[in-house]
Amino acid sequence: MTLSPTQRISTGLDTRPSVPVYSLAERDRRWNLARSFMEDEGLDALIVFGEGDAGPAPFAFDSWFTNDRPGVLLVFPRDRTPIALVPIPTFLFDHREAMHRGDELWLAATDLRLGRQSHQLVQTLKDLGLGNGAIGVMGLDPYLPAHPEGRIPYPFWHAVLNLLPGTDFRNVGHAFARLMMPLSEEEIAVMRHAARIGDAMAEAMVTTAAPGVSEADVYAAAMATAYRHGTLAPHIHFCSGPAPSASGQPAWGYRPQPPRILAEGDLIATEIFSYFGGRQTQHQAAIAIGEVHPMIEHVARIANECYAAGLATLRTGATFGEVSEAMLAPAEAVGAWLRGPQIHGLNPYGAFSRIPGGLIQAEGGDLYPIAAPRPATLADMTLEPGMSFAFEPSCGIGDHMVTLGGTVLVGEGDPIELNPLTAKLLRAG
Structure with missing residues (x-):
């Protein structure tokens, strides 16, 4: 990657620069970075907690993996494509509409599941054979300034721990965020x-x-x-x-x-x-x-x-x-x-x-x-x-x-x- 300083570009309303888009190569770069991280850390999967509000300090690690609407709970097994647990059916409608328009999506319809409650996450992990695995979690670590003690709600995480007592959950938010910082x-x-x-x-x-x-x-x-x-x-x-x-x-x-x-x-x-x-x-x-x-x-x-x-x-x-x-x-x-x-x-x-x-x-x-x-x-x-x-x-x-x-x-x-x-x-x- 070669970077060089540039002069500021004029930004009048009559100036419409071409809009950049992400390619599947960018998807592969990100997913391969995640797989290498899991391999290095001895993890079987990642859980990525996302919030839907893209405010001044958005907690949107999920959309980094999906290139899609933020607010999903992502399960990324090391040996297969990610699965997005979406909160409401409108996420499914959005995905279907994008497919109909011919947008280049990173997840297929079969990669989506409806419902992101604690028992639905647990069921997904069991379906994937991850009930007793080592799983990295993004959402438990502090995320300043909005979430100084983590983003995942206590009742949600308490239920997951009780339902999966044999799973080795590890906080990896800070470690993985550090890998995301150098931009492509x-x-x-x-x-x-x-x-x-x-x-x-x-x-x-x-x-x-x-x-x-x-x-x-x-x-x-x-x-x-x-x-x-x-x-x-x-x-x-x-x-x-x-x-x-x-x-x-x-x-x-x-x-x-x-x-x-x-x-x-x-x-x-x-x-x-x-x-x-x-x-x-x-x-x-x-x-x-x-x-x-x-x-x-x-x-x-x-x-x-x-x-x-x-x-x-x-x-x-x-x-x-x-x-x-x-x-x-x-x-x-x-x-x-x-x-x-x-x-x-x-x-x-x-x-x-x-x-x-x-x-x-x-x-x-x-x-x-x-x-x-x-x-x-x-x-x-x-x-x-x-x-x-x-x-x-x-x-x-x-x-x-x-x-x-x-x-x-x-x-x-x-x-x-x-x-x-x-x-x-x-x-x-």
Whole structure:
């Protein structure tokens, strides 16, 4: 695999790049990786727990194996094709419709079973002669940030253990996720497409934002752009104001209140999650409306220094911890407070940089609990070409906080910035 840096591609709505698709060669690559893993670990099969929600941090290992609708319980014996236990009949209808259209599917109709309850999983394992085997499980290990104690529900797993007391179940989520991180050429093409969509969303927000415009109008412009480009379930964290510090869904999405009206001097703080073809890019779009507070300009420059430090360090053979510390250094040197990790892994999640913790230093921050410092996860992981990371350096001084960044791949030489557009403070108008 040969990777090289590329310039950002223009993303106007009149530009329709060809849509990348996965081949059966990509399916075989993934399935062979799984079979080799099972062979090396002495496993007879894998169980892969999937959830149907493709939110900001999707737990969608199942669709990596199936190239299909997420939310199935997958059983992958080492010596045969995977079996997908689907929750409801609409999954069967979807599969049948895809066959009727002539889509190139990775699983046959005979590879699907209806029902993904604990007793149905147990019956499937018994039917396959795996009732007393060694089985790796993906879903029991922590999966940050959404599932710090695993994803599989306790009643479900308790029932499986009681019904199969002779089975040797092993947690393999972290180990296998590590093998998934170096992306193939086909996956990188999908990532580039996701990044184009995310950049188009950011540009739509910049074009729409102005004093007197509703937050909802800016949000809608980005979402409409994403759907027009054919992406699945895009998400945006969104907050605006003269000194916004929140990072999550817009408050009017979960609390009955009107969207805020933008004003001169506002900063719109957003995080775009562009999700296409099972791969995700992230875009930290910070948008200034008119003349913002000088401290916003200052912390944005420091955040950009953190981003540049990450680019200078993200090299094949370096460790994730080395990159993490490099991206923390400019912010820590000025005593800044941080919103979250300066960098974390993508596709899948798992690697997170150290977070210093402490009090929120903005006005009123002393009223809230003190966040404990959190060490880096996978700090000793050696970087390989094709690994994808969310660069999201933040810098807060006093009341003013800015987060910048985008998605960056480890290259053969220099890192590959998929969306450098959002690595700087954007300006509306």
